[in-house]
Amino acid sequence: MSRVPIRYGARPCSLVVCRGCCCGDPRKNPGTDHAAQLDRLRAAAAASGGKLAVRTSDCLGPCAQANIVVIQPSTEGRRRGGRAAWIGFSLDDDCLDDILAWTEAGGPGLAPPPATLALQMIDPPKN
Ligand code: FES
Numbered sequence: 001m002s003r004v005p006i007r008y009g010a011r012p013c014s015l016v017v018c019r020g021c022c023c024g025d026p027r028k029n030p031g032t033d034h035a036a037q038l039d040r041l042r043a044a045a046a047a048s049g050g051k052l053a054v055r056t057s058d059c060l061g062p063c064a065q066a067n068i069v070v071i072q073p074s075t076e077g078r079r080r081g082g083r084a085a086w087i088g089f090s091l092d093d094d095c096l097d098d099i100l101a102w103t104e105a106g107g108p109g110l111a112p113p114p115a116t117l118a119l120q121m122i123d124p125p126k127n
Pocket residue numbers: 018019020021022023058059060061062063064066067068
């Protein structure tokens with residue numbers, strides 16, 4: 001059995017779930033159970049053994065494409081060239097399935113995104 005070295009200070013793949021003025025607002029997207037969505041992502045993080053982290057954020061900018069979820073690479077994923085992926089219109093279970101499948105596979109830099117999720121990638125706002 002091979003041992004996986006523990007890398008202190010290494011950050012896991014993480015999800016930044018926008019919950020600003022529009023993302024998570026049932027008046028903007030009434031067909032989505034926004035609280036259940038966040039619960040599901042947090043439960044996945046809790047069950048990941050430290051491989052996935054989830055946090056919420058105030059408005060990230062592209063409100064017209066709410067709900068926004070940003071998938072940030074792990075330290076190893078970033079080392080291998082992975083960059084944050086901005087996902088727009090994250091409104092249904094299929095989208096969350098794809099997000100969690102990708103993060104389970106390693107996320108940006110370590111695995112290709114599901115093809116259907118790639119269609120939902122948006123450009124990050126320019127500062
Ligand atoms: S509230 Fe999410 S992008 Fe503005």
